[in-house]
Amino acid sequence: MTERKPRADAARNREAVLAAADALFARCESPAAVTMADIAAAAGVGKATLFRGFGDRTGLIHALYEARLAPVRRAAEEGPPPLGPSTPPSERVPALLDAVLCFKLDHRHLALALEGTGGDSPYAAGHYTLWHGTLRDALDRVPGLADSDFTAHALLAATRADLVEHLVGHEGRTREEIRASLAAFTARVLHVPAPPH
Template structure:
């Protein structure tokens, strides 16, 4: 169990990081600046998160926690109980919605990440997507198709669509791809 002061510091650091990202580029969001904004020592930030990549990962993980819970035990179609194709479409809709509400945080995580494919978030999402694909279309290479679909989320084009408010178009395109693949 996390100590109360450690939990408070963690929340303050994540809040300060988010606030700094809302007004600055990632290059301007140093660990020193985060520590000062959070009212903690720089050593506390490094001890808690290791480096800037760890800090960005923790910030993104705090955002995806609700989505992860919904995937495991939420109502259909996002949660269990719906056909795999419906769950997959709902998953991509939820990811697009999450990304549209957290564009700067997600972009900062992308910039700070050195190995996105080993991120716990990516690994979890890949397992979910590949499992749904395998259930819906056993003739497909579910592992590869999952990587390709998830890879489309990590592109400059997606970031452009999110920043220009074209999330409906993006979500419709992903739903169309999923439906075509799983026919």
């Protein structure tokens, strides 16, 4: 058995830390304004508990992001259409992108914290590789579309957290406007005429 049963208080603290971090990132303007000490204080634990449980700051952010992303990820991996794998590509590609976009809209503060971690690029993170791979595979099945790898990168780039933040915060776009824009852009890339709506 490589599995070790974690102690009860450790699990409880882990959840408290994730909840406190989520709340703090949501409340504060910039992710950089949230310090490890802040999170520890808000969770009612010592600083060392953070680092023991998550390694370092980026580890904590990754864990938090991953925890919130899990439902969407599962819906895309094994859920029903239009997100699940049984969906035809021309329908699944827009659905996947819309799901990513909605997640980033709902969790802008987390996405900003993750992508703005500085040192390590967001393209090294596991979840990016997953989205990119899923999208690439779907694009491979779209007739007449070459270079699915770059296309997947480019489409995902249109959902970058700081771009979304800019659209919402500085250009004053609403959630539905942005979703419509991305859908139209995606349709254009897929060579499907946009629905008149």
